[in-house]
Amino acid sequence: MALRSRTKDKAERPAATEADGRTPLPRPGEYLTDPLLWASWLYHHDELTQSQIADLMGVSRATVVNYLQQARDLHYVKVVVRPELLNSIDLAQQLKQAFGLAECMVIPFDGGMRPPSERIGRAGAQYLDQILTNGDVLGVAWGRTVLTLAENLPEKAMPDSCVVQVIGSQRSAYDGFTAEECVAFIARRLHARSISLHAPAALSNAALRDALMREPTIQEQFARIRSCNKLLFGICTVKANSLVFASGLISVDESKYYITKGAVGVIAGRFYDVEGNWLRGSMDDRMIGITLDDVRAVPARIAVAGGPDKTDAILGALRGGYLTALITDEPTARNILGRL
Amino acid sequence: MALRSRTKDKAERPAATEADGRTPLPRPGEYLTDPLLWASWLYHHDELTQSQIADLMGVSRATVVNYLQQARDLHYVKVVVRPELLNSIDLAQQLKQAFGLAECMVIPFDGGMRPPSERIGRAGAQYLDQILTNGDVLGVAWGRTVLTLAENLPEKAMPDSCVVQVIGSQRSAYDGFTAEECVAFIARRLHARSISLHAPAALSNAALRDALMREPTIQEQFARIRSCNKLLFGICTVKANSLVFASGLISVDESKYYITKGAVGVIAGRFYDVEGNWLRGSMDDRMIGITLDDVRAVPARIAVAGGPDKTDAILGALRGGYLTALITDEPTARNILGRL
DNA sequence: AACTGAGGTTGTCAATTGTCAGGCCGAGGT
DNA sequence: ACCTCGGCCTGACAATTGACAACCTCAGTT
Secondary structure, eight states, X not given: OOOOOSTTTTTOOHHHHHHOTTSOOOOTTOOSSOHHHHHHIIIIISOOOHHHHHHHHTSOHHHHHHHHHHHHHTTOEEEEEOHHHHHHSHHHHHHHXXXXXXXXXXXXXXXXXXXXXXXXXXXXXXXXXXXXXXTOEEEEOOOHHHHHHHHHOOOOOOTTOEEEEOBOBOOOSSTTOSHHHHHXXXXXXXXXXXXXXXSBSBOSSHHHHHHHHTSHHHHHHHHHHHTOSEEEEEOEEOSTTOHHHHTTSSOHHHHHHHHHTTEEEEETTEEEETTOOBOOOHHHHTBOBOOHHHHHHSSEEXXXXXXXXXXXXXXXHHHTTOOSEEEEXXXXXXXXXXXX | OOOOOSTTTTTOOHHHHHHOTTSOOOOTTOOSSOHHHXXXXXXXXXXXXXXXHHHHHTSOHHHHHHHHHHHHHTTSEEEEEOHHHHHHSHHHHHHHHHHTOSEEEEEOOOSSOSOHHHHHHHHHHHHHHHHOOTTOEEEEOOOHHHHHHHHHOOXXXXXXXXXXXXXXXXXXXXXXXXHHHHHHHHHHHHXXXXXXXXXXXXXXXXXXXXXXXXXXXXXXXXXXXXXXXXXEEEOEEOSTTSHHHHTTSSOHHHHHHXXXXXXXXXXXXXXXXXXXXXXXXXXXXXXXXXXXXXXXXXXXXXXXXXXXXXXXXHHHHHHTTOOSEEEEEHHHHHHHHHTO
């Protein structure tokens, strides 16, 4: 019970010898079991206390703390809140029903401690991990939330899959915010092939864009895009602080046309109104990327989006049928349902 | 930073009002979100402290503790130590190599605090959860370890699957130890169909057994058994304290014959020697259940077994090729490898 | 041989978490 | 209307856990 003196600890391993006569523990230096793993298992599965583990392993408790911390950092352990339950809470059910979604995850409100995009990204990572299977062709657009998702995606071996960039590249004001980076990141986590679109998202005129589109390599990429069976994207507002503007993809001036036509949201660079109608404009002729019609052709279309501003944008996307699965948070879900 | 007084908590919800003006929290009594789920998510995903959660939800911290505990009990959350890592630790690798196993999980030693069957059962539950997919036909034999596995199997929807009892029923000295119960339990957890074998495991003479075997319903069940694509079973020793005797399936007298022929273990009521040869005897002609030849015909054959006595029994089973996946613990793995 | 710096371990202390006896409140019985 | 019981919540206390600065140890360098 009292803290053991530590002066004598090297020589003996009291817990081991008494408990298991026939299987001597490995002598120091010939561990057959990774100590991180050993500690993690005993802690999380067998619910021993850190002190018990420390005795068992013959190190101090503080060391065990470190082991456990490292194991967490290396993602040796995962804590999962059963996603199907979040699927079933009332708000999610209502959204599913109202918009014919196949799946909807509504994560609880956290009192506004962290940005919704971060929390939703993490939730999305868990969801994606769960539904992806080897052989999938996953299209990925970009967004703040998609990026956090990518960063939190657990590692998983899907060697026969590929991750496809569905919108051209653009220079971003923020770090790591380009579509290529999202795609590459996700592909790496999945041990999958990454297929990026070697072209800018927006060109200065339609003729150039058309010429580029006729390039065989680009044609090939677009064939890939149309072969996606799953698609992951964020939803952007058209407000001034929105990422589409901050990233330089679209200038505020250019957006004026769309806004006067009633634009409320942007998916993969394409504007739509609150009814979900795709608003085609001059921008569209200068962009390289998936169209909203293409989006609807993908079997599983997963949107990760949420936050106080995004109500209308998400509502429009839902009405337009651009999604089959929505991952959002509780305030946002309430807002959307309140707008009906 | 200092602990906030709790006397004023009913009236206000400080974190909420400032952070999110447009979405009032539900008034008490109209929670749309299950409080267990809410608390669990904030705790495990957003890493808030229990006090923060208590403030947010407007209850005392102790209540949050209870919520979290309940959520754990109801399996709302899962803590998973990445199983592929246990697959890769040295002992597991050596066993895989030595016996041509497809998978092998070796869980770390816990100092002998809990019975191996309990710990291995839990590990097996996690493994099974991971490899099962909808549509599987899972055969299940019985055993102490299989039962703990069943109890710890997380809930999972596999409506198109079935769980098949591969050995007849028997009265047991222990509670819940019959094959039917294991099967029913697992089936319930998986929302799958449970197919039990309505016949005793052992009859008093071979003629009766043969007559029963000719019954169409029994024939049907056996067709099912042969259609299994996965099989789950425990491994029993032939020592006097073994479950096969305690359960009354086999009498100690009857076992004498097998033991003199060199029996070291029992799988689904069938004896085999240390080389893995099936020892056929008079018992076998009076039993209703899967044979060891049938076992080998199943594509995935998962054994959960471990403990100081079981070394030889497992070794024989490995040599006989009755397993494709073994889940055991570190001392047992060492013993087996030491016996080579 | 003495120095130095990186990597890993340790003891201490504050923060967080688990426990438990007692209090509150509503349902159902008298 | 009053009482009793059971379930849920609370507050205070004990145990566990996390953070951190100091400390070893050992290999490479002077």
